[in-house]
Amino acid sequence: MTFSIVAYDVDSQSWGIAVASKFLAVGAVVPWGRAGAGAVATQAAANLSYGPDGIELLANGLPAGEVVERLTGADDERDSRQCGVVDAQGRGATFTGPECLDWAGGTAGDGFAVQGNVLAGPQVVEAMAAAWRERSDEPFGRRLLEALTAGDRAGGDRRGRQSAALRVWRAGAAYGGVLDLAVDLRVDDHRRPVEELGRLLALHELYFGKPDPATLLPLEGALADEVASLLDRLGYHTSKGSRLAEALGTWAGTENFEERLVPGKLDPVILEQLRRHSTADH
Structure with a gap:
C-alpha cells in the first residue's frame, strides 16, 4: 500500500525518507531515522517497532543488511512485512515478505533502498531508483522528492493516492539548531499528495534554507x-x-x-x- 525511498547523502551527512501511499497519514507510520545512525522505513502490514528497534541497532553500528535480518528474523509475521534500511555508512538493504500484496518488491544500492507494495508494477520501483541515481546534483531533500515523484508518475500505489511525507535527519539542522530533524513535512489526506509535498518543500526551502x-x-x-x-x-x-x-x-x-x-x-x-x-x- 506504499512506496518509499530511504537514502543517505554523504555531502551533507544526512539521512532521509520520502514516502507516499493510499493510506491516511503515512508519515505517522513509515519513516524513522536518527542523525549519525541511519533510517528505517516500515510498511506493508507495518510493524511499527521496526522503526525504533531498527534505529537502535543502527546506532550500535550494525550494517543495514544485518538490521533487516534481525528485525525480520524476530518477527513471526515477517512474510507480510516490508522494510528498507540505510545505515550510518550509507549501505542500503530492503526486504519484502512473500505475502505482501502484488506488486511488491524493492531494490537497494550504495546510499539508498527503494521498496513498495500494492504497486502498479515493478516500473514504480525502477523509476524511483533511476531518478535517485540521475538527480545526484540536487539538494538531498529535493532529490528524495524527485525519486518519489518518479514513482508516482510511474503509477505508484495502484489503489490511488492519499498521503505523502518527507523527513530528513542531520545533526543540529532543526529550527534553531538544537535538534537533528532537518525536514519534517507531511500531507495526510490530499487528492495529489506528492504534488502537495513538493509545494510544502518549496516553502520549507524559502523559510528555512540557509543563505548562500x-x-x-x-x-x-x-x-x-x-x-x-x-x-x-x-x-x-x-x-x-x-x-x-x-x-x-x-x-x-x-x-x-x-x-x-x-x-x-x-x-x-x-x-x-x-x-x-x-x-x-x-
Missing part, C-alpha cells in the same frame, strides 16, 4: 537605503545606523525569515521578499 555565502550582499550604501525604504513602507520605521538592523530583524521575525538573517549582510532571498511584500501591501 557567495550571494550575500553588503547591507550598506544604496542597498541599505532601499531596505530602509521598503521597511518604512511596511510599517517598520527606520533611520540610518543600528535601527536598520533592528527593524529588519523585527520584520524577518514577523514573517518567519529569521533563519536567513546574517549580520551586516543581506540574503538576496530576503531582498526579493521585502520587495514583494512591500508591493503587495501597497
Whole structure:
C-alpha cells in the first residue's frame, strides 16, 4: 500500500525518507531515522517497532543488511512485512515478505533502498531508483522528492493516492539548531499528495534554507537605503545606523525569515521578499 525511498547523502551527512501511499497519514507510520545512525522505513502490514528497534541497532553500528535480518528474523509475521534500511555508512538493504500484496518488491544500492507494495508494477520501483541515481546534483531533500515523484508518475500505489511525507535527519539542522530533524513535512489526506509535498518543500526551502555565502550582499550604501525604504513602507520605521538592523530583524521575525538573517549582510532571498511584500501591501 506504499512506496518509499530511504537514502543517505554523504555531502551533507544526512539521512532521509520520502514516502507516499493510499493510506491516511503515512508519515505517522513509515519513516524513522536518527542523525549519525541511519533510517528505517516500515510498511506493508507495518510493524511499527521496526522503526525504533531498527534505529537502535543502527546506532550500535550494525550494517543495514544485518538490521533487516534481525528485525525480520524476530518477527513471526515477517512474510507480510516490508522494510528498507540505510545505515550510518550509507549501505542500503530492503526486504519484502512473500505475502505482501502484488506488486511488491524493492531494490537497494550504495546510499539508498527503494521498496513498495500494492504497486502498479515493478516500473514504480525502477523509476524511483533511476531518478535517485540521475538527480545526484540536487539538494538531498529535493532529490528524495524527485525519486518519489518518479514513482508516482510511474503509477505508484495502484489503489490511488492519499498521503505523502518527507523527513530528513542531520545533526543540529532543526529550527534553531538544537535538534537533528532537518525536514519534517507531511500531507495526510490530499487528492495529489506528492504534488502537495513538493509545494510544502518549496516553502520549507524559502523559510528555512540557509543563505548562500557567495550571494550575500553588503547591507550598506544604496542597498541599505532601499531596505530602509521598503521597511518604512511596511510599517517598520527606520533611520540610518543600528535601527536598520533592528527593524529588519523585527520584520524577518514577523514573517518567519529569521533563519536567513546574517549580520551586516543581506540574503538576496530576503531582498526579493521585502520587495514583494512591500508591493503587495501597497
